[in-house]
Amino acid sequence: MTNDEDDFTEADLAALQLAVDLSMADDSPDPGHTEQVRSFLAKRPWLEVSKFCAYHWQMRHLGCRPYHSPPCWIVTEEEADAILKEGPRAAHDGSGRDISNCASAWILKRMLRAGISPFHPDPLRALGEKP
Secondary structure, three states, rough: OOOOOOOOOHHHHHHHHHHHHHHHOOOOOHHHHHHHHHHHHHOOOOHHHHHHHHHHHHHHHOOOOOOOOHHHOOOOOOHHHHHHHHHOOEOOOOOOEEEOOHHHHHHHHHHOOOOOOOOOOOHHHHHHOOO
C-alpha cells in the first residue's frame, strides 16, 4: 500500500481519522502518546501519522506482543492467507509461545469480510466482539 490518500477507501480514511482522534482525545489513557502524535502532526504527513496511530491502538486493543504485527500491517487478504499458510511458529526460547502473526491474520480476514477497514483502531469492537 502506498502513502497516497487516493489509494485508500473512504472507510480506511475514516478509520485512520478515528485512530488520530483517539490519540488526541483529552481523556487518552496515554498522554505521552498524545503529545507524540501532536508533535508528529506538526511535522509529518497526516497519512503517515494516522497509520502510526492505527498501529498504536491496534497493538493496545489486541494485546499484541512486540514481535506481532497488527492487522493494519498485514492489510490484504492475500498477505493474511500467506501468513496462515505458514501457520503458527513457536518461539526458540522453549516457551512454546506462538510468535506468528496468525491471530492478526484471522482478525484481518474477518474484518475484510465484514467490510471493516484494516486500519480500524479497535478491530474486535468493530467486529462486535467486545462492548
